[in-house]
Amino acid sequence: MAQLTKNITISELIKQISQLFSEADLYYGHGTANELDEAAWAVHHVLDIPFGCPQAIYQEQVPEQAFDAVQKLAVQRIETRKPMAYLTNKMWFADIAFYVDERTLVPRSPLAELIQTDFAPWVDMSRVTSALDLCTGSGCIGLALATYFPEVHVTCSDISKDALDVAAINRKALGLDKRVKLVESDLYQNLETKKFDLIVSNPPYVAQAVVDALPEEYQQEPDLGLASGEDGLKHVEVILREASDYLTEDGVLIVEVGLSEEALCLAHPQLAFIWLEFERGGEGVFMLTAKTLRDYYSKG
Numbered sequence: 001m002a003q004l005t006k007n008i009t010i011s012e013l014i015k016q017i018s019q020l021f022s023e024a025d026l027y028y029g030h031g032t033a034n035e036l037d038e039a040a041w042a043v044h045h046v047l048d049i050p051f052g053c054p055q056a057i058y059q060e061q062v063p064e065q066a067f068d069a070v071q072k073l074a075v076q077r078i079e080t081r082k083p084m085a086y087l088t089n090k091m092w093f094a095d096i097a098f099y100v101d102e103r104t105l106v107p108r109s110p111l112a113e114l115i116q117t118d119f120a121p122w123v124d125m126s127r128v129t130s131a132l133d134l135c136t137g138s139g140c141i142g143l144a145l146a147t148y149f150p151e152v153h154v155t156c157s158d159i160s161k162d163a164l165d166v167a168a169i170n171r172k173a174l175g176l177d178k179r180v181k182l183v184e185s186d187l188y189q190n191l192e193t194k195k196f197d198l199i200v201s202n203p204p205y206v207a208q209a210v211v212d213a214l215p216e217e218y219q220q221e222p223d224l225g226l227a228s229g230e231d232g233l234k235h236v237e238v239i240l241r242e243a244s245d246y247l248t249e250d251g252v253l254i255v256e257v258g259l260s261e262e263a264l265c266l267a268h269p270q271l272a273f274i275w276l277e278f279e280r281g282g283e284g285v286f287m288l289t290a291k292t293l294r295d296y297y298s299k300g
């Protein structure tokens with residue numbers, strides 16, 4: 001591995017780390033899309049500089065201790081192939097800092113944008129008092145929702161006790177212990193509150209064969225996080241079929257299925273999915289009303 005030059009500016013250090021990452025042929029997709037952003041993340045983290053800081057800061061000299069720490073972090077990233085979020089135990093979601101580690105998926109759902117834009121025009125949030133984040137992982141979606149909408153009581157559920165332990169760390173850090181309930185549950189099975197105005201979910205939705213072929217960075221995430229049977233639809237089929245039993249009369253279901261959008265549409269050509277669009281990127285998120293679901297599954 002190429003040696004880094006000491007006594008350089010922050011800007012130069014970012015460029016050098018970026019070069020190391022490029023040579024190591026890392027894979028991105030857990031918060032950044034390229035080696036330069038990933039390098040900037042490492043440097044900002046160690047030096048504790050906020051993103052969006054004045055440009056002049058980048059011309060400052062890197063203190064020796066910080067240089068060593070950045071180098072160590074960069075080497076770890078290369079040798080372990082762990083996503084940067086696991087190495088720094090931090091990930092931003094909807095402009096909120098979340099604690100993360102290998103017990104949960106690294107937050108990256110486009111649902112963050114929906115929360116930050118008030119779910120407009122799809123959901124009238126002034127009428128929502130209860131919400132469910134199914135398959136919550138770190139709790140990022142449900143906890144962000146509770147943060148942005150102080151009137152809403154949120155249940156976050158996951159089958160993984162490990163994931164819920166991480167969600168509990170985040171719930172406490174955000175001061176949401178009273179308003180957010182964490183439930184260990186195989187999809188809807190153990191939910192006490194039977195009716196929610198809004199259900200949001202980023203469940204596992206990747207076909208097993210696709211998961212097996214993913215870059216090493218994704219293999220570091222929990223087995224339960226991505227794979228959903230042979231066709232990627234195992235979880236979403238249950239979520240769809242049972243959703244109307246857990247939604248209020250005018251409730252709404254919003255689910256991310258990513259690249260499984262096509263398979264889902266083929267499996268349900270008569271179901272009127274509304275596919276949402278995002279300015280900040282992301283795809284494969286649909287919305288359905290309780291009424292549409294009741295009619296489709298003949299639960300009228």
Ligand SMILES: C[S@@+](CC[C@H](N)C(=O)[O-])C[C@H]1O[C@@H](n2cnc3c(N)ncnc32)[C@H](O)[C@@H]1O
Nearest residue numbers: 107135136137158159160186187202203204224
């Ligand atoms: C794609 S991850 C999403 C995590 C989080 N919502 C996010 O956006 O970062 C899917 C989550 O579903 C959970 N999960 C897998 N199977 C489940 C099941 N049968 N019931 C409930 N949760 C499940 C996993 O433990 C994992 O935390």
